[in-house]
Amino acid sequence: xxxxxxxxxxxxxxxxxxxxxxxxxxxxxxxxxxxxxxxxxxxxxxxxxxxxxxxxxxxxxxxxxxxxxxxxxxxxxxxxxxxxxxxxxxxxxxxxxxxxxxxxxxxxxxxxxxxxxxxxxxxxxxxxxxxxxxxxxxxxxxxxxxxxxxxxxxxxxxxxxxxxxxxxxxxxxxxxxxxxxxxxxxxxxxxxxxxxxxxxxxxxxxxxxxxxxxxxxxxxxxxxxxxxxxxxxxxxxxxxxxxxxxxxxxxxxxxxxxxxxxxxxxxxxxxxxxxxxxxxxxxxxxxxxxxxxxxxxxxxxxxxxxxxxxxxxxxxxxxxxxxxxxxxxxxxxxxxxxxxxxxxxxxxxxxxxxxxxxxxxxxxxxxxxxxxxxxxxxxxxxxxxxxxxxx
Numbered sequence: 212x213x214x215x216x217x218x219x220x221x222x223x224x225x226x227x228x229x230x231x232x233x234x235x236x237x238x239x240x241x242x243x244x245x246x247x248x249x250x251x252x253x254x255x256x257x258x259x260x261x262x263x264x265x266x267x268x269x270x271x272x273x274x275x276x277x278x279x280x281x282x283x284x285x286x287x288x289x290x291x292x293x294x295x296x297x298x299x300x301x302x303x304x305x306x307x308x309x310x311x312x313x314x315x316x317x318x319x320x321x322x323x324x325x326x327x328x329x330x331x332x333x334x335x336x337x338x339x340x341x342x343x344x345x346x347x348x349x350x351x352x353x354x355x356x357x358x359x360x361x362x363x364x365x366x367x368x369x370x371x372x373x374x375x376x377x378x379x380x381x382x383x384x385x386x387x388x389x390x391x392x393x394x395x396x397x398x399x400x401x402x403x404x405x406x407x408x409x410x411x412x413x414x415x416x417x418x419x420x421x422x423x424x425x426x427x428x429x430x431x432x433x434x435x436x437x438x439x440x441x442x443x444x445x446x447x448x449x450x451x452x453x454x455x456x457x458x459x460x461x462x463x464x465x466x467x468x469x470x471x472x473x474x475x476x477x478x479x480x481x482x483x484x485x486x487x488x489x490x491x492x493x494x495x496x497x498x499x500x501x502x503x504x505x506x507x508x509x510x511x512x513x514x515x516x517x518x519x520x521x522x523x524x525x526x527x528x529x530x531x532x533x534x535x536x537x538x539x540x541x542x543x544x545x546x547x548x549x550x551x552x553x554x555x556x557x558x559x560x561x562x563x564x565x566x567x568x569x570x571x572x573x574x575x576x577x578x579x580x581x582x583x584x585x586x587x588x589x590x591x592x593x594x595x596x597x598x599x600x601x602x
Contacts, residue, residue, distance in 0.1 A: 326512075
C-alpha cells in the first residue's frame with residue numbers, strides 16, 4: 212500500500228478481544244457477551260503469581276512491564292514475516308482477511324442501501340471519532356500467568372478458561388491498573404509472542420491477587436484458521452467473533468507511515484442488522500435491531516479510491532490510506548466509531564504523531580462502499596460448537 216511519510220517516524224510495532232448473547236455497558240462501548248451458561252474454571256487450581264504485587268501498575272516504564280516490539284522493514288518493500296509467521300504490523304497470518312488488501316474486491320449488491328442507511332442514521336458527536344482506550348500488552352518468557360474465576364460474563368463453549376499471562380506494570384482498557392473500577396469493558400489484551408498466542412478477555416478484574424473475568428478468547432498467532440475462525444456462531448471478546456488487537460491501530464504505525472491491516476469500527480446496536488453477520492465474522496447478538504438496510508456484523512467497508520483525503524492532517528491520512536487498502540470492519544457495538552490502541556506500550560505517543568480524536572471527522576459514510584464478503588448468516592440458526600482452550 213502507499214504510505215504517507217511522517218517526519219521523524221519510528222519503525223516499531225506495538226503488537227497486540229466482547230462476545231455472544233449481549234449486554235450493554237455504562238460507557239456505550241462493547242459489551243456483547245456469549246450465549247451459553249457460565250462454567251467453572253478447570254484451571255482454577257493452577258499456581259500463578261500476582262503481577263500487581265510490589266509494582267506500580269500505572270507505570271509503563273516498569274522494567275518488568277509490557278514493551279513494544281519492532282523490526283526493520285523488509286528491503287524488498289513488503290512487510291517481513293517474523294515471529295509466529297506474522298508480518299510486521301499485523302497479528303495472525305498474512306492470509307487472514309483483515310491482513311489482506313481489498314482494493315480490488317467487488318462491491319456488495321446492497322452497498323448503496325447500507326451506505327445510505329448509515330449516512331441517514333448514524334451521526335452525532337461521536338461519528339468518526341477515535342477511541343484511544345484499548346490497551347495491548349506484551350508478555351515475555353518471564354511473564355507470570357494467572358488463572359481466573361469465570362463470572363456471569365463467561366460462556367461455554369465460546370470462551371476459553373486458560374490461565375492468562377499478566378505483565379507487571381500493565382493495565383486494563385480504561386483503567387490505571389488491573390482492577391475494573393469504572394464498570395466499563397475492562398478488556399485485558401496480551402500478546403504472548405514466545406508462545407505465539409493472543410489473549411483477549413472482556414470484563415477482567417484483578418484485585419489483591421484475586422482474578423475474576425468474563426469471556427476469554429485465546430488466539431494462536433500462527434494458527435491456520437479457516438473462515439469460521441474460533442468457531443461459527445461463536446463469540447470472542449468482541450461481538451462479531453474477531454480478534455480486537457489485530458484491528459486496532461497504534462501510534463507506532465502512524466509514526467512508521469503505514470497501517471497494514473483493517474481497522475475496527477463500532478456503531479450502536481440499533482443500527483446493526485438484526486441477527487445477521489457476514490465473513491470474516493462468526494457471531495451476532497440478540498440486541499442488534501437494525502433493519503435490512505443496516506450493516507450486518509463484520510461488514511467490511513472500504514473508503515472509496517476517489518475520495519480526496521488531502522485535507523486531512525498527515526497522521527489522519529495514514530489512517531485513511533489503510534481504510535482504502537484494507538478497509539474497516541464492524542466488530543462490536545458502541546458509540547465511538549474507530550478504535551486505536553493507547554500509547555502506554557508504544558515507542559511514541561499520539562501527541563507526538565499528531566493524531567487526535569476528531570481528526571477523521573471530515574469523512575462521511577457516503578465516502579465508503581460495502582465490500583462483498585459472502586452471504587449473510589443468520590446467527591440464531593446455529594449454535595457455537597468448539598472445544599475450549601484450557602491451558
